[in-house]
Amino acid sequence: MTSLHPTLAYHVTNTLGWPELRTLQAEALSPIKNGDDALLVAPTAGGKTEAVVFPLLSSMEEQRWSGLSVLYVCPLKALLNNLLPRLQMYATWLGRRVELWHGDVSGSRRRSILRDPPDVLLTTPESLEAMLIGTRVDHRRLMRDLRTVVVDEVHAFAKDDRGWHLLCVLERLTRLAERPLQRIGLSATVGNPGDLLSWLQGSGMGTRPAQVIAPEAVIGSDPPDIELDYVGSTANAARVIAALHQGEKRLVFCDSRRMVEELGEMLRGHGVNTFLSHASLSADERRRAEEAFAQARDCVIVSTSTLELGIDVGDLDRVIQINAPWSVASFLQRLGRTGRRSGTRRNCLVLALSRDDLLTAAGLLHLWGTGYVEPVQPPQEPRHIVAQQLLALTLQEGRIGDSLWPDWWNGLSPFEHRSAQPLLDHLIAEGFLERDGGGLLIGPAAEQRFGRRHFMDLTAVFTAPPEFTVLHGSIEIGRTDPGLLTSSVQGPRLLLLAGRTWEVDWIDWKRRRCFVDPVEGTGGEARWASSAFGGTSFSLARAMRDVALGADPSVRLTRRAVDVLAKMRAEIAGTVHPEGTVIVREDGDLYWWTWAGYRGNATLKATLGPLADPTHRVDDLRVRLRNDLTRSAWRDGLRTLEIRRPEVDDRALNGLKFNTALPRDLAVETLATRLADFSAAVFTLTGPTHLLSR
CATH class of the missing domain: 3.40.50.300 (P-loop containing nucleotide triphosphate hydrolases)
Structure with a gap:
């Protein structure tokens, strides 16, 4: 512990009772204190929080950092709430302060933070965006001493658009702080930690020292x-x-x-x-x-x-x-x-x-x-995030230069001129932005579409489905799907929420509130709209194929599981072949059992064109072919195929937030690209196919 500040080392030994640091914590000390970017990888309870906080607190004291110097970003408010007491204890050992800022923090607490910023601030990307575009926060003064950003559960950010939004906000913070910011990610096990760290570095990739810190033995080595x-x-x-x-x-x-x-x-x-x-x-x-x-x-x-x-x-x-x-x-x-x-x-x-x-x-x-862990792959072509960021930056600055705006993102790939300029031109043409000499201002279309509640709709890049708040008296229980309040019922309308049944008393339709009373017994219904996108991955679908062919997972199986698996294997034996895929007729319909996953099959269906049945919904494991397809027509058709992106239903665009700020063709292209799995489609098409009858 000699690398830790002496006061901190004393408390680690005597207050926490730790005779020594864990391997991850010891290995993280030097690179983090040197200011390197880093990704710390360990399972849950592997000591990642202390591995990043202890060296940062030591640097804070030894280098005499002042003001708000560390941002600690999490994907969930509940995780921030959970971390706060522990981090506050560590900081007070050195006379430092940690505060919390998210949507549930009171206005008076926020004003106190702005008057006297803490050393460490726990927050979410959405709260950071709200600070930057809000008129009540002097973001230049608040962020001028910023040196380090810690991103907890970085893999959870990187896999969807919240990750791109976070990267964009970090680039803007870098410009406000007028110095490169050290970026440290904390992650559970991922299949491509080096790629994840490079992604987190953003515009600093390749120009700043970076290190993945992932000791093999962080917890006990006994098999689970x-x-x-x-x-x-x-x-x-x-x-x-x-x-x-x-x-x-x-x-x-x-x-x-x-x-x-x-x-x-x-x-x-x-x-x-x-x-x-x-x-x-x-x-x-x-x-x-x-x-x-x-x-x-x-x-x-x-x-x-x-x-x-x-x-x-x-x-x-x-x-x-x-x-x-x-x-x-x-x-x-x-x-x-x-x-x-x-x-x-x-x-x-x-x-x-x-x-x-x-x-x-x-x-x-x-x-x-098999030891496989999925690589984290950020969503492709985040055009809608670029549109959101152009609007957010204009709100932040009041006015941006119509040729200087790329400087705010320091060359981050989605903001390259050839891809971002058409989006800016569209925002201007549709009135989201207005030209004023050599500058750009927020236009009337942006105020009409996003201007309610001081543009707060611009701070989050995900779309939440409309829900009704459920209250018992003045106590909020939760939220429910409005469909449960409009469907036809016999007798009282019963909801299931928080594990118990409630009877609806009355509904405030204008304010989207539902008042309920508890009732004895059961019979309530629970329902929410699904926001799932995708389905079984190619790797999982292929593993399921292996099981269908006889492979058993390396875990204990109960007798019931063994018996049911054996029956399933016998029943689906005609859908799998050890040396390729299978086309088989089932109850008059013709199916190609690809075992290619949802995105792979969506790509295959689009690629097959007239060879596929256009009425069949995309499936995880198979594609329904045209019913009158012959062997010769199949073989002839394969010779002329070109890989195509899946078709996108107009209704799917509603799940892409800020799609109204994009040209429709680019919004469709973004979704189609994200739905496609070209490698799975090519692998399946180039492998042998067996035509069987059942």
Whole structure:
């Protein structure tokens, strides 16, 4: 610990009782104190927070940093809330301050921060954007001493448009601070850490020293205890969970809010002390559940991916996964919530609710057993983020030079002139921006489309579906899909929310609020609009194919799982071939079993053109071909094919926020490119195809 500031080293040893730093923490000291960019990779509870905070606090003291010098950015407000007390304790050892700034922080607290900035500020990218475009924040004064930005759970940002938005904001902060900013990412295990670090560096890639710090042994080396079971229904899953591991603390992951609600209600019906967590519960409701769960012992908390990240819910005994997450990386995150105590092992029980779910879960566990972890791939062609940033910068500065605006992003790739200039021209032509001599101002179209609530709609790059707030008296319980309030019902209208049934009392349609009263018993309904985009990946689909061909995942399988898998393999034997793909006629329809994943099959369907059935929805595992297709027509058609991007439904554009600020053809091109998987399509097309009959 000799590299730490003496006061900090004293408290680490005597207050925390640590005889030494973990490997990750020791290896991170030198590069972080030297000002290098870095990516720290370790499973959950691997000590990443201390690995970055301790050397930064040491540098802060030794180099006499003043003012707001460190931004700590997280994807979730709940994660920031969870981190605050720990980071405040570390900072106070050196007489330094840590504060919190996000949408739930009061106005008076924010004004206090602006009057006297802390040394470290915990925040989200959306809150940073709001600071930059807000008229009440002197962002130049606030950011002038900034030196380092820490991005927690950086892999969660990089996989969607929030990552591009974050990079853009960091480039603008670099210009305001008038110095290169050290960028440090914290991540769970990813398949391409070097690429992820290069992406995080933004315009500094290749010009600043950078290092991936990923020790192999951060936690115990004992292999995890993983079991796969087939239960057949949510009701059976509830019975299994209620019967197993009584007296222990269990975290159950589900793939939808609706399943969380239904399973939670069933577990309570079995007398299990159950708590719930998902994004449509109010912040207070989630916080009460998470705090109660952290303090209890014999209990279950049922959650969506909201608890996948590093939020502390106490010392877990078990993780139970309903069906399978859609990636090995997500599975590793969830598995890492267990095994933190000395002498315990990481563990996970996977419960499959249907036969298809069993095949998917077995495929994912087989893929995990090979050591594969998905590479993090930022979405391609973020044109809508460029449009948003041009508007946000104009709001930030009041007026921007019509030829100097690229300087704010320091050469970041989406802002290259040939790709960004057409977007700027469109914003001007449509009235989102107005020319004024050699400058640009916010135009009337931007004020009409985004101007409500002081342009706050410009701060977030994701689109939230419309929901009604559900209240019991003055207490907010959560939010629900408006479809539940308009559908036809017999008798009282019952909602299922926070794991219990509520009767709707009255609805305030204008203010989108719904007032409810609790009722005894069950019968409430839960529903939310799905925002899922994509589906099974090519790598997961191929792993499922391996399972169909006889490969077993390297985990324990219950007798039920073994029996059902054997029956499934016999039934789908005609859809797989060890040396290529299969075309087979089933009940009069002709299917090409590609096992290429959703995006691969979307690309194949577009590429096949008239060879494919245009009425068939894209499937994860197969493509329906034209019913009258012959062998010769198939072979002749393949010779003339050119890989094409999938077609995009107009309704899909609504999920691309700021699409109204793009030319329609470029908005469609962005979505089509993101939906395509060219490598999967080429791999499938160039492999052997077997035409069989059944």
